[in-house]
Amino acid sequence: MHSEHVAVAKVFPYKLKYPMAYTEEELKKELETKEYEYGFYTDIDSETFPVGLNEEVVRGISQKKNEPEWMTSWRLEAFKAWKVMDEPNWANVKYNKPNYQDISYYSAPKKKDQYKSLDEVDPELLKTFKKLGISLDEQKKLAGVAVDIVMDSVSVATTFKETLAEKGIIFCSISEAIKEHPDLVKKYIGTVIPFKDNFFAALNSAVFSDGSFCYIPKGVRCPMELSTYFRINQAGTGQFERTLVIADESSYVSYLEGCTAPSRDENQLHAAVVELIALDDAEIKYSTVQNWFPGDKNGKGGVYNFVTKRGICHTRSKISWTQVETGSAVTWKYPSCILKGNDSIGEFYSIALTNNYQQADTGTKMIHLGKNTKSTIISKGISAGKSQNSYRGLVQVSPRATNARNFSQCDSLLMGNKCGAHTFPYIEVKNKSAQIEHEATTSKIGEDQVFYCNQRGIDPEKAIALIVNGFSKEVLNKLPMEFAVEAQKLLEISLEGSVG
Amino acid sequence: MLSIENLHAQVEGKKILNGIDLDIKAGEVHAIMGPNGSGKSTLSAAIAGHQDYDVTKGAMILEGEDLSELDAEERAHKGVFLSFQYPVEIPGVSVTNFIKTAINANRKAKGFEDMPAKEMLQKIREKSNLLEIDSRFLSRSLNEGFSGGEKKRNEIFQMAMLEPKLSILDETDSGLDIDALKIVANGVNKLRSKDNAILVITHYQRLLEYIVPDFVHVLFDGKIVKSGTKDLAIQLEEKGYDWIKEMA
Amino acid sequence: MEFKEKLLASHLAFEGSIDFSDSVHQTRLESLKTFEQKGFPTRKDEAWKYTSLNSMLRNDFALFPETETTIEIKKVKKYFLYEIDTYKVVFIDGVYSPFLSDTTHDGLDVCLISAALSKSKYRKFIDTYFNKIADTKDSLTSLNTSFTKEGAYIYIPKSVVAEKPIELIHFSTGKEKSLWLQPRNLIVVDKNAQVQILERHQSLKPHQVVTNSVTEIFAHQDSFLDYYKIQNDFSTASLIDNTYISQQKNSNVSMHTFSLGGKLTRNNLNFYLKGTNANATLKGVTILDEKQHVDHYTLVDHIKPKCESHQDYKGVFSEGAVGVFNGKIHVDQIAQKTNAFQQNNNILLDDKATVNTKPQLEIFADDVKCSHGCTVGQLDEEALFYLQSRGIPKKEAKALMTYAFANNVLESVELPILKRRINILIAKKLGVNLGFDL
Secondary structure (H helix, E strand, C coil): CCCCCCCCCECCCHHHHCCCCCCHHHHHHHHHCCCCCCCCCCCCCEEECCECCCHHHHHHHHHHCCCCHHHHHHHHHHHHHHHCCCCCCCCCCCCCCCCCCCCECCEEECCCCCCCCHHHCCHHHHHHHHHCCCCHHHHHHHCCEEEEEEECCEEEEECCHHHHHHCCCEEEEHHHHHHHCHHHHHHHCCCCCCCCCCHHHHHHHHHCCECEEEEECCCCECCCEEEEEEECCCCCECECEEEEEEECCCCEEEEEEEEECCCCCCEEEECCEEEEEECCCCEEEEEEEECCCCCCCCCCCEEEEEEEEEEEECCCCEEEEEEEECCCCEEEECCEEEECCCCCEEEEEEEEEECCCCEEEEEEEEEECCCCCEEEEEEEEEECCCCEEEEEEEEEECCCCCCCEEEEEEEEEECCCCCEEEEEEEEEECCCCCEEEEEEEEEECCHHHHHHHHHCCCCHHHHHHHHHHHHHHHHHCCCCHHHHHHHHHHHHHHCCCCCC | CEEEEEEEEEECCEEEEEEEEEEECCCCEEEEECCCCCCHHHHHHHHHCCCCEEEEEEEEEECCEECCCCCHHHHHHHCEEEECCCCCCEEEEEHHHHHHHHHHHHHHHCCCCCCCHHHHHHHHHHHHHHCCCCHHHHCCEECCCCCHHHHHHHHHHHHHHHCCCEEEEECCCCCCCHHHHHHHHHHHHHHCCCCCEEEEEECCCHHHHHCCCCEEEEEECCEEEEEECHHHHHHHHHHCHHHHHHHC | CCHHHHHHHHHHHHHHHCCCCHHHHHHHHHHHHHHHHHCCCCCCCHHHCCCCCHHHHCCCCECCCCCCCCCCHHHHHHHCCCCCCCEEEEEECCEECCCCCECECCCCEEEEHHHHHHCHHHHHHHHHHCCCCCCCCCHHHHHHHHCCCCCEEEEECCCCECCCCEEEEEEECCCCCEEEECCEEEEEECCCCEEEEEEEEEECCCCEEEEEEEEEEEECCCCEEEEEEEECCCCCEEEEEEEEEEECCCCEEEEEEEECCCCEEEEEEEEEECCCCCEEEEEEEEEECCCCEEEEEEEEEECCCCCEEEEEEEEEECCCCEEEEEEEEEECCCCCCCEEEEEEEEEECCCCCEEEEEEEEEECCCCCEEEEEEEEECCCHHHHHHHHHCCCCHHHHHHHHHHHHHHHHHHCCCCHHHHHHHHHHHHHHCCCCCCCCC
């Protein structure tokens, strides 16, 4: 009954829609649209597998994608592992577990060829992008964002390939990478998140249908933000995209990811895997604005977002995760850093906003293995309506990780007393030279703050949006600017109706 | 401009204002003085429309319109400005961002488009100069970690930006050293015009040396017990509030 | 036979040997069922993630030491607050020792739970309080309940201020090579009453002893309770302390736990704030070395509005010691105006020690002030150097700084003599002789 198929890469519509600053006018328009903004369905001719999961399906997916034998067997192994694993239930979320035999594991827009120009793209798809505020056309003009768009698990368009190719940067769908760059994929896939890591990662490894791949060569600073836009479209499908980002020595890349899905009565399943590899002296900045359909006001429908994201840092490298989570009915997500190399740095900046019946259990793991490793965790949780919002994080310092440093700050903002805010930090230290600091606070919006705004002519709803944005500032500041503007708007939209 | 008639107000069931009559015309500066607990701050909160302050009787007419039924933000749109005795902190929201939001909210209420960015910037620059505010200050979180003087200067800066018809300065001198007081008073004086009015609420006469009122009223026990010119303030300073208590 | 099986098998015989009321029998049987179902907790249980009982449970424990043993006072005097007058309830290998005890029924009850459970005049009382606040779903608590036989029973009637502190002391002699003890205490502080209590578990020589203790405390309206747990046993002794505290309106309970000795210590400390304006204080100093393991598991459940709770736990760890802090603040939806604070600071003195800390907040009300903070670090090298440069040897300097670190926990100890005693214990633990009194 549940779960739909999800799509892969996204470019965030935002930059394109609102180059530079957003205006009040645009905000006004947004506010008038009380319903989920991206809840439309695109009627693109697609090819969908019948529901159910077995070895044949796994093989079928691999076949559809013309994958080499090694990939097929990897998937099958993952599937074997998955079969004997249990769905985790330790998170602070309650939901009806999906029936995994009731999901279709493959859905692709029928056109399978690579698009060389926009003319070749299905006009319906272009319309979709328009609705989302992006047109590829516009993108090209604006330049600055290279986009891989994945709908219902198949990558449909990657722009800017040529510009990037000049620098030796590979940015394409993972399917293409498996064919064109098998050595790289083979070398790195599953190394940060082995398929046995957890139930959802195993499932993803067996059935992922597409996703994005990115390789930045040695010493190259990627000249533009790379962006992937994910969208679930087809009903009754699940989405299992797979992202692999490799930053070779001394390279730099900033990667953006955005997500939307149509409003549906049923729950849709999204189980993605993102692996980041930062080799010596490399830096990866990975930003997400997650706005999957959160379900309606009564908690009906919405996306189950069960995502495994993890990066490994080699010597002197840095991985920075920034996420703004406003969507999904249930979120289960812990972007993590393995600080393997000496002097490596991990960062996690997160805003998680839940309203109505949404549930989020999200946070990070910082695993300090190398010497002089540093990590920073800033988490801002905002709960409204009847939602439950949990931060769950692990900071682990191994016996050999001399001079490890961690600072964590987890702040919760509660709006009304029907929601919950929870903090579950785990701190495990086995080295005496570690310096670990963790702080958490819980607060509400002060009536005096709202009155102060009112007195200046700002209405209560806007006042709350302003205060929430202020509360989230430290994290919003970490996003690329246009993304931050969109994120601010999202926060505002997501809080609608929670004032009172 | 503002006419208050027989205003009664209470907080949490406790009667604070017991029939205030006050008539303020455009271009005038009025001062309300009174001892602690006389109802000064209640009067300003009641005019501004704080929800905790129940107006039980009487009327507040601003340019022919009764404010009593309006929400706080609607009163602001009509041109009521309150400089808070204790300005509120809003972490993460910069002074600039806040004033921008406020200005555009007021414009929206009047049916205007947002103020163009260029004009906004120019105005911010102009008004911040008036209050001797430097640009770094503008990017700080609103009132967070501000000194007493910075808070009050910021209040008057907002007043300058919003150009209200009626400004209520609630204990604006408290917590100010003499230099800051001069800057603030100077700012207020420059904002005085024949079209707006100012209501200064203060415990001490000190501020009135710099913002010279046309009328002074003494508030005691929720009522105005004496009105006069600025000389009344001097008299009050000399004789103390006991003098008023004896009269009342 | 596995220890669990042994416990289950022994219960039948045990049940026949005692003479408690039917309802108590019933409770015991139900509790045994719970224990049978759940068994001993394992690291798969989230609450036991960092503490394993496995190796401990491999011993073949004696459950019922045969006879009463007498001990000469001079041998154990140092374990009492002998400098001041106190009530005492003393047990030796789980058996009450009238010789060492000093009980009373004069104006207040300081006596035995076995009497309360068997005598009809206490029936109503037992029905009201016994096993009423203890977590009946918890396996170790249930195990204790099912074997309830002996322990302290304390009742401070309305408006009575106990004029001297009460000491609860459990000695184990080592006559049994491995001994499993399960004391059960019930403490009721009635309206407006006040009392100070001190609890201690002490082996007299190194031997395998495990104490699975349950204490239920009811603090009624306007009452004051000041409770101290001193855990400084031999490194062969283990303790699982389950304490449940129910607080009514305006009551004030503070609990200090000093964990210096023992092999494995698990403190399950549960506060239920059931009346408005109740105030709970939980403080702990933990100093461990030599493979010691202490796990503080605290729950403060804010059930009613306007209550306040303060938690402050300090830990210093070295030489293979493991310190765990697992503190949870739960704020109910109706518990508006709650103030709940939690602080956990740890120092690692070397690389063989481990700290696992998990401070949790679960908040369901919006008008609250809740915060927690925790740190892991080491003694400030510069401060150490400063002290050394003033001629203080490194070891003493370290001890001094450790004191300073733990000081605000010690500060709130209300009994001066106890404060002195703890200072001495800490100095000993740190291996120094300090010429100062803190």
